[in-house]
Amino acid sequence: MDPSHIRNFAIIAHIDHGKSTLSDRLLELTGSLTTREMQAQVLDAMDLERERGITIKAHTVRMMYKADDGDMYQLNLIDTPGHVDFSYEVSRSLASCEGALLVVDASQGVEAQTLANAYLAISNGLEILPIINKIDLPSADIERTKAMIEKSVGLPADDAIAVSAKTGLNVASILEAVVTLLPPPKGNADAPLQALIFDSWFDAYRGVIVLARIINGKLRKGMKIRLMSNGKTFEVESMGVMTPKPVVLEELSAGEVGFFVATIKNVADTKVGDTITEDARPCADMLPGFEDIKSMVFAGLYTVDSHEHALLRDALEKLRLNDASFSFEPESSAALGFGFRCGFLGLLHLEIIQERLEREYSLDLITTAPGVRYKITMTDGSELEVDNPSRWPDPTEIETVEEPVIVAKILTNEEYVGNILKLVEDKRGRQKNIEYVSETRVMLTYELPLNEIVLDFYDKLKSVSRGYASLDYNLAGTWISPMVKMDILIGGEPVDALSIIVHRDFAYDRGKALVSKMRELIPRQMFEVAIQAAIGAKVIARETVTAIRKNVIAKCYGGDISRKRKLLDKQKEGKKRMKRIGKVDIPQEAFLAVLKVGED
Numbered sequence: 001m002d003p004s005h006i007r008n009f010a011i012i013a014h015i016d017h018g019k020s021t022l023s024d025r026l027l028e029l030t031g032s033l034t035t036r037e038m039q040a041q042v043l044d045a046m047d048l049e050r051e052r053g054i055t056i057k058a059h060t061v062r063m064m065y066k067a068d069d070g071d072m073y074q075l076n077l078i079d080t081p082g083h084v085d086f087s088y089e090v091s092r093s094l095a096s097c098e099g100a101l102l103v104v105d106a107s108q109g110v111e112a113q114t115l116a117n118a119y120l121a122i123s124n125g126l127e128i129l130p131i132i133n134k135i136d137l138p139s140a141d142i143e144r145t146k147a148m149i150e151k152s153v154g155l156p157a158d159d160a161i162a163v164s165a166k167t168g169l170n171v172a173s174i175l176e177a178v179v180t181l182l183p184p185p186k187g188n189a190d191a192p193l194q195a196l197i198f199d200s201w202f203d204a205y206r207g208v209i210v211l212a213r214i215i216n217g218k219l220r221k222g223m224k225i226r227l228m229s230n231g232k233t234f235e236v237e238s239m240g241v242m243t244p245k246p247v248v249l250e251e252l253s254a255g256e257v258g259f260f261v262a263t264i265k266n267v268a269d270t271k272v273g274d275t276i277t278e279d280a281r282p283c284a285d286m287l288p289g290f291e292d293i294k295s296m297v298f299a300g301l302y303t304v305d306s307h308e309h310a311l312l313r314d315a316l317e318k319l320r321l322n323d324a325s326f327s328f329e330p331e332s333s334a335a336l337g338f339g340f341r342c343g344f345l346g347l348l349h350l351e352i353i354q355e356r357l358e359r360e361y362s363l364d365l366i367t368t369a370p371g372v373r374y375k376i377t378m379t380d381g382s383e384l385e386v387d388n389p390s391r392w393p394d395p396t397e398i399e400t401v402e403e404p405v406i407v408a409k410i411l412t413n414e415e416y417v418g419n420i421l422k423l424v425e426d427k428r429g430r431q432k433n434i435e436y437v438s439e440t441r442v443m444l445t446y447e448l449p450l451n452e453i454v455l456d457f458y459d460k461l462k463s464v465s466r467g468y469a470s471l472d473y474n475l476a477g478t479w480i481s482p483m484v485k486m487d488i489l490i491g492g493e494p495v496d497a498l499s500i501i502v503h504r505d506f507a508y509d510r511g512k513a514l515v516s517k518m519r520e521l522i523p524r525q526m527f528e529v530a531i532q533a534a535i536g537a538k539v540i541a542r543e544t545v546t547a548i549r550k551n552v553i554a555k556c557y558g559g560d561i562s563r564k565r566k567l568l569d570k571q572k573e574g575k576k577r578m579k580r581i582g583k584v585d586i587p588q589e590a591f592l593a594v595l596k597v598g599e600d
């Protein structure tokens with residue numbers, strides 16, 4: 001199609017402000033879906049996404065829209081995820097668009113990720129259309145929301161379109177605005193092919209699927225293409241667009257987005273951000289790529305049943321094909337046996353991977369306490385990176401430890417500032433800036449150690465602000481900090497999988513809280529179990545799980561075999577998520593006790 005009749009746009013918003021609901025509504029309006037096909041949030045294709053109501057992967061959908069000028073327009077909508085853990089996906093999507101709809105919930109107003117995403121879009125040179133959503137809510141305040149958009153985002157909001165994605169009110173005017181206010185793509189369909197890979201994944205039936213934006217030229221079925229970063233060549237087998245059902249096409253041309261399948265066997269060859277060109281007639285320049293995604297949070301994954309280790313490896317390999325932001329390598333633990341050290345973008349990402357492993361691959365897993373990666377300079381001048389506490393060097397050989405630091409931007413109402421300041425100070429935060437972005441909204445900018453954020457910061461922030469605070473963060477260098485390894489001893493034996501890295505000044509309190517939490521989580525056994533926290537040889541906290549006599553069969557008064565079996569089965573069920581360490585059964589929760597410290 002002639003690029004003047006194409007519009008590529010993303011929808012960006014703070015989490016829960018209604019992107020997915022609005023996307024569905026736009027699809028419905030353009031007739032991309034029949035009512036029978038209309039299922040809540042079709043864009044969130046994966047079951048898990050639907051259940052949790054979050055969008056993990058960016059998706060793109062083509063809609064055809066007949067505008068008021070009587071012409072047909074091709075609108076390519078790129079959905080983006082909203083959770084902080086996945087903000088890198090947002091930048092990828094934006095690189096393939098000329099415009100963005102900035103959705104703001106009229107009852108909540110501008111939140112931290114509204115700002116973060118809007119700035120990303122502005123820095124990518126996108127034209128932004130503010131959309132004020134949820135105007136059906138009694139608490140909606142359109143004028144106030146407009147004022148906030150102008151003051152904090154710095155965008156004119158007079159013409160912001162006020163809609164209810166839920167009821168459909170006024171949503172149709174968004175389509176007309178997309179056509180009249182967002183710019184069409186530039187690009188020359190006759191030039192050599194130059195296309196950007198902005199996503200790729202492995203599909204069990206079709207192999208590697210690449211999502212691409214054609215900048216110049218044409219991509220045709222049967223064409224021999226070259227990936228410019230590695231020089232590899234492949235033949236295009238099929239291509240198409242999602243409407244959101246897949247529709248097969250013969251070619252994609254300048255300005256369009258779509259997917260293609262080629263003779264690519266390995267998803268690692270299709271690096272996101274790479275440039276695709278035609279082998280016979282290559283373009284001159286590569287497009288600017290994307291930064292490599294880095295894992296920020298690390299945890300060990302082990303199977304409860306050690307025989308399932310190979311299954312876990314297979315499952316991890318399969319998941320990794322779809323998710324380049326996730327990494328793993330084998331590790332072993334004296335307590336848990338063979339497992340994998342996995343890297344994630346954040347805690348939510350960890351939870352999602354763990355849940356998928358359990359659900360899609362029926363694995364019972366033990367996850368160890370999540371932590372970050374430290375850079376250690378040794379007294380002999382050598383350097384190493386450690387993300388696994390059991391690899392922590394002998395303290396006498398450590399010169400300095402550098403821990404990753406983030407810059408967090410927290411947006412909240414003024415009445416919660418006091419609570420939040422206390423929270424960030426408790427988490428070793430250093431203040432950078434505090435400013436009012438509207439009469440009652442305050443933006444706090446703090447440097448915080450990632451290691452403190454990983455644990456429970458997000459949940460704590462929500463609770464101290466009653467949900468009226470939002471967070472966005474970026475990695476911002478390192479601090480030299482006195483970090484120490486804290487071991488946990490169960491029945492006098494150190495359990496390597498329970499060790500964590502803590503700041504020396506916080507070790508005592510953290511140790512006390514941790515062993516007391518573990519005492520609640522470790523069930524009473526037939527004998528007394530001591531739980532201790534220690535730094536080196538020094539025990540800093542201790543609790544005891546008292547013994548019980550537990551003989552379920554005694555209750556059966558002899559004869560009744562079926563009841564006896566039922567009881568034994570029940571007991572077995574209860575043990576499912578237990579890992580026997582030495583003589584003690586430790587439940588999964590105890591390995592994650594560090595996340596639960598401070599909860600009731």
Ligand SMILES: Nc1nc2c(ncn2[C@@H]2O[C@H](COP(=O)(O)OP(=O)(O)OP(=O)(O)O)[C@@H](O)[C@H]2O)c(=O)[nH]1
Pocket residue numbers: 013014015016017018019020021022053054055080081082083133134135136137163164165166167
């Ligand atoms: N009352 C009302 N609720 C809405 C409206 N739009 C969306 N919602 C609700 O707001 C919640 C979040 O909507 P989603 O569309 O899932 O939000 P999202 O921004 O896509 O969230 P993520 O995909 O997780 O980033 C859902 O419960 C929707 O039903 C609206 O116009 N009015």
